[in-house]
Amino acid sequence: MNLKQLAHMLALSQTTVSRALNGYPEVNEETRRRVMDAAKRHGYRPNPSARRLATGKTGMIGYVLPTGASVDIDPHFVEFLSGLGDYARSHELDLVLSPADADDQETTYRRIVANRQVDAVYISSPRPADRRVALVNTLGIPFIVHGRSEGFDFDYPFTDIDxxxxxxxxxxxxxxxxxxxxxxxxxxxxxxxxxxxxxxxxxxxxxxxxxxxxxxxxxxxxxxxxxxxxxxxxxxxxxxxxxxxxxxxxxxxxxxxxxxxxxxxxxxxxxxxxxxxxxxxxxxxxxxxxxxxxxxxIRLAGARVAERLAARISGLEEGVRGEVWPVDLVVRGSVAGAPA
Amino acid sequence: MNLKQLAHMLALSQTTVSRALNGYPEVNEETRRRVMDAAKRHGYRPNPSARRLATGKTGMIGYVLPTGASVDIDPHFVEFLSGLGDYARSHELDLVLSPADADDQETTYRRIVANRQVDAVYISSPRPADRRVALVNTLGIPFIVHGRSEGFDFDYPFTDIDxxxxxxxxxxxxxxxxxxxxxxxxxxxxxxxxxxxxxxxxxxxxxxxxxxxxxxxxxxxxxxxxxxxxxxxxxxxxxxxxxxxxxxxxxxxxxxxxxxxxxxxxxxxxxxxxxxxxxxxxxxxxxxxxxxxxxxxIRLAGARVAERLAARISGLEEGVRGEVWPVDLVVRGSVAGAPA
DNA sequence: CAAGAAAGCCAAAGCGCTTTGGAAGACTCT
DNA sequence: AGAGTCTTCCAAAGCGCTTTGGCTTTCTTG
The missing domain is CATH 3.40.50.2300 (Response regulator)
Known part of the structure; x- marks a missing residue:
């Protein structure tokens, strides 16, 4: 079931159906209801490939995953992912992991941006003057850094802990x-x-x-x-x-x-x-x-990063605000006065 | 730089350029060289969205990620991912994680298949008579199960350990x-x-x-x-x-x-x-x-699953072969004779 | 009541690629 | 030399969506 068929059975043009579905104002509310209704009844889902081609939006956020025989993924990653996924799910976002040679992530960043494969990316475990941050900044794709870099002559949006x-x-x-x-x-x-x-x-x-x-x-x-x-x-x-x-x-x-x-x-x-x-x-x-x-x-951080990415994609968040979360100090039995 | 432009500057048709690039036989080797050369020189990369729309192939493999506040991702996952990513990288495959409500993954599977968002999927931590396996089997998308299910009236391809x-x-x-x-x-x-x-x-x-x-x-x-x-x-x-x-x-x-x-x-x-x-x-x-x-x-298993997925996507692997890997028993100091 | 504005809809032009169905030229064979 | 066969290339038709520009109607308003 595609737009054409749906439009045909409603005796409307594709234009109108598309607009009705995407919430454009120039369509009669009565018509919109009819369209929405028919779409739901027939389980119509716009083809994402086609939509991507037309709009450039992918509904996906990207992460370049450093890999290699001697490269280990941080086990924290699953927890971060839990948070990210939890938010992404409720906003119909998918996450695409692009594996890259750990020593040459730049090529991969360029590729996913040039190809418009994702709407935004996040960067984790940054270093001072991290090249990825500089690169992504010039490439002009929305991004959030999880953690902080340092020593740039520009600001960038990040979420970090203190x-x-x-x-x-x-x-x-x-x-x-x-x-x-x-x-x-x-x-x-x-x-x-x-x-x-x-x-x-x-x-x-x-x-x-x-x-x-x-x-x-x-x-x-x-x-x-x-x-x-x-x-x-x-x-x-x-x-x-x-x-x-x-x-x-x-x-x-x-x-x-x-x-x-x-x-x-x-x-x-x-x-x-x-x-x-x-x-x-x-x-x-x-x-x-x-x-x-x-x-x-770190799970909450993942959710927050996803939230900010979503906001940046939809233009709700602008600027380069960095946010730093406080950290709790929880005292348990492993500390005591210094031995004499 | 798109196909049209490239074709124009080579004074060839888009058809020929496309074929030259994709290794079709009906193009003169000399011409192919010229095309390849020009493509490389100008850094031409076919737009994946367009290619997807035309071919239906995405160059991505999918995984439905169960999420939820009370759902924890298995820490083994990062290791599996390392292996998967390592293979995927060398074959220009990306991995898309589609977060889903842990209690309703079916909807997400249906979505990613209906939308043709990925070329293949894998399923992990299966249970006996796992509904995901049955679903994916009927949906007809290439897949590999990491682990085993049981009690179906059909066979399916899996990679598991003994x-x-x-x-x-x-x-x-x-x-x-x-x-x-x-x-x-x-x-x-x-x-x-x-x-x-x-x-x-x-x-x-x-x-x-x-x-x-x-x-x-x-x-x-x-x-x-x-x-x-x-x-x-x-x-x-x-x-x-x-x-x-x-x-x-x-x-x-x-x-x-x-x-x-x-x-x-x-x-x-x-x-x-x-x-x-x-x-x-x-x-x-x-x-x-x-x-x-x-x-x-489990890292090797990840690489193997990626390898088989790639093979199935390109039609190199058919059938429903399941493979079971032997497991090493490594004896160290933690075992001894039973106490008297 | 005519003129201008607004509302509601449509046809058609992309987006950039693959693929179908030919066509022109070069080559073979009798 | 004429007929048939490759070889090599091309024009154009999709793929399914969004969006531009424009065309009817209907609603105001002086």
Missing amino acids: NEGAFHEASRLLIQLGHRRLALINGDDRETFAIHRERGVRRALAASGLALGERHVCSVVMTEENGYRATKRLLEAGDAPTAIVCSSLIMALGVVRAVRDLGLTIPGDVSLIAHDDVFPWLRPENFSVPLSTTRSS | NEGAFHEASRLLIQLGHRRLALINGDDRETFAIHRERGVRRALAASGLALGERHVCSVVMTEENGYRATKRLLEAGDAPTAIVCSSLIMALGVVRAVRDLGLTIPGDVSLIAHDDVFPWLRPENFSVPLSTTRSS
Whole structure:
């Protein structure tokens, strides 16, 4: 059932039927009702390919997915996707993932824009002066950055959490509890979020005349194993930290294992605070010692990004507003006063 | 730069240019070279929307993503996606995720097929007599099922692992080590994979004249917390098992925590084998006691599914062949002879 | 009551590609 | 040399929708 047939059986022109369906004003309300009714009754759905060709609108949002044998997709991604999908569903949007060589995403961005394959894109895990952001900005497709980049001579729309503030608060608490030697087990420090988190820790320490020891900060891919190794190294060295701030719950698993391996305890010997993106399948309150966390739902972020993308597509959102969400500091059993 | 312009500057018709580009035989090789060359030089890329409208082919594969506030996407999904994306990238395929209400995916399947939004779809986590499989089968779109359904009067193409065999082997080993009371901490038993795994355990037990105690099998959503709870319950009851087989590494984290909480040890008091889908961020060899696993890379499965989908789209694969991959049983420190 | 405005509808021209049905020229064969 | 066969290319017809520009009617208004 296509427009032509529908128009024919209503004894109307395609023009009128199309306009009636798309809510244009120059059609009689009575006629519109007739058309709408017939369309519904016959299950008429406009062919999206044809509509795309005519309008250029696709009803899809895009994401360039870095892939490769040695590239791992962040497990946080599913949660982000849950949020995004939840919003997208209620607005008839689909998400298209365009896999790209992790080292050459630019080509793919150019392709999906040139081909008009999607109405908007989002960018995640940005780095300072991220080329993707600059590219997408010049290509002129609506976009939202999830996270932040830095060092551009232009502004751009983003949704991010207050990573610096979160880690500042966490560190401040530890300092107040008497800790003097903090360590930071961070994610890849080429990414902005990791830079911000480190900045937060340093700022808190500096406020008390302390500093982050050179060997007390490490930047690794956020796996359980790396959390373990980092902790082992930290605690076996001479000036072992008495408190650790950690960028992910998964790494925190490794931290806990390392501490136990060394015959130490949390929080007796080491206090621990980790960042929690809120996974349904791994909860900080269920760690052997309930874990204190800086908490921010990445699922909500996904929904928000989708919402803003939809708004930008339909022209409801303009400008380059960046928004920064506060992060909760949730204190549980894994922190205590510094050992004597 | 579109076909018309390109044809015009080559002083050829659109027909010829189109054919030259698409490898049709009725064009002079010399001409083809000229066309190809000019196309490359001017960076001509056929407009996909137009091509879609004309051919119906989209160059996209589809996945209906169940969403909802209370629906969690399986974290395995990112790994599957890695494999899928890796293959798709090298074949210029994109993946479109169509979010759907988890309780009404049918509408979405119908939509994406009716709209010709994708060339093929895959279905994951199927259940016995899964309605999605039946639906997609009648809709006539190429598809592959990742996993297996059961109880249809038709065959369908799938790629699955030998869940029953894997859990049979794992159980057999435990029995040979003298264990008599096994327990199974399984995933949602409405899904086929869970049914097959239980079947494997039962078959191994039956071969030695044993059975799976009624309270020794539980079926839960695969979270750390549920692993913990199930284990706690199992071990605190009267006829506590001496060995546990567990359907996921994440649940195994909870198992380990529960065992420790009760002052017991692995493998001294309880032997443990879990299924490992191979995550880069959580490895069984890094558990406090290295974990024995039944191992099968879900990433490879993703790549294989993409490969088969591509083959079916281009008509290279026909028929309804199902393939079942063997699973490795990897023995590490978490198993030992039954306690006396 | 004639003239101008507004409302309601339509025919046809795209959007950019593929594909059908020829046609012209070159080549083969008897 | 004439008939038949390839080879190589082309014009034009879709694919199904939106949108432009215009044409009737009907409704105002002085």
